[in-house]
Amino acid sequence: MINFSSSYRGFLTKIPQPIREKGKDYASVTAAIFLTAFLVIFAIKPAVITIAGLLGEIKAEEKANKKLQQKIDQIITAQIAYTQVYDQLALIDQALPENPQFAPLIQQIEAQRILTNLELTDLNYSSIVLTGKSEQKTEKESNPQEINFSASMQGHYPDFKNFLKENFNYRRIIHINSLDIQQPQSQQEEINSLIISLKGTAFYSDND
Structure with a gap:
């Protein structure tokens, strides 16, 4: 009866040492590739998606803040203009009051x-009507x-x-x-x- 185990071991001993080391290197590289692919698919990809979503939200917030700042600037400008003409508005009210006075x-x-x-x-x-509202006015009475x-x-x-x-x-x-x-x-x-x-x-x- 032929002993295959001893024959196989004998065959392996005949393989040159560099070839066996090279085979081990290929196995390590293959394992590293599979591990990297696993990390990309199951670990890194969700993180990338999350980061991309956060960046999108930050960009949207920056755009909203910019619009809000523009509105605030417009309000400030309107307030400054109103302050500048406030005295004139008071004079207009005195010149043409909103009721008969x-x-x-x-x-x-x-x-x-x-x-x-x-x-x-x-x-x-x-x-004149001193109190209350007058009857419906015609266009001539505007x-x-x-x-x-x-x-x-x-x-x-x-x-x-x-x-x-x-x-x-x-x-x-x-x-x-x-x-x-x-x-x-x-x-x-x-x-x-x-x-x-x-x-x-x-x-x-x-x-x-």
């Missing part, structure tokens, strides 16, 4: 009349709204001149539509005294 208007006229020593003989004004008034006063010419000057300097927009100057018909009236009748219009913005 009838009482301050009459008080202004009356105060200037007293300061300029004029005697009020007649005062009339158009009807902004700005008007308060028409008329007044008759008696006094000296320099006093009338000062009266008109002070009212023209009033911040609220007042338009003098007509001005009529007459001498008193009664001989008992003060010498050089005049009667002046004026008609005017004040404006306001009705946003209701």
Whole structure:
């Protein structure tokens, strides 16, 4: 009976040593390749995907932050512009108030009349809605709204001149539509005294 084990061992002993070492090297390289492929597929690939996702999120966040910063810059610019025109806006509100502001208007006229020593003989004004909302407006009645008034006063010419000057300097927009100057018909009236009748219009913005 032939002993194959002893024959095989004998065969191996006849293989040159460099060939056996080279075979071992090939086996090591093959094992390293399989190990690398395993790591790439099961370990490194998920990490790469995760990193790529994080980079995408960071890029999206940077884009969102950039847009947010642009919005903030726009708000800051608008605030600066508003601050620069704030005083002018207050003047506009005084020149064209959002409601009739009838009482301050009459008080202004009356105060200037007293300061300029004029005697009020007649005062009339158009009807206005002081509280609440008016009925539905037509296109003709849209902004700005008007308060028409008329007044008759008696006094000296320099006093009338000062009266008109002070009212023209009033911040609220007042338009003098007509001005009529007459001498008193009664001989008992003060010498050089005049009667002046004026008609005017004040404006306001009705946003209701």
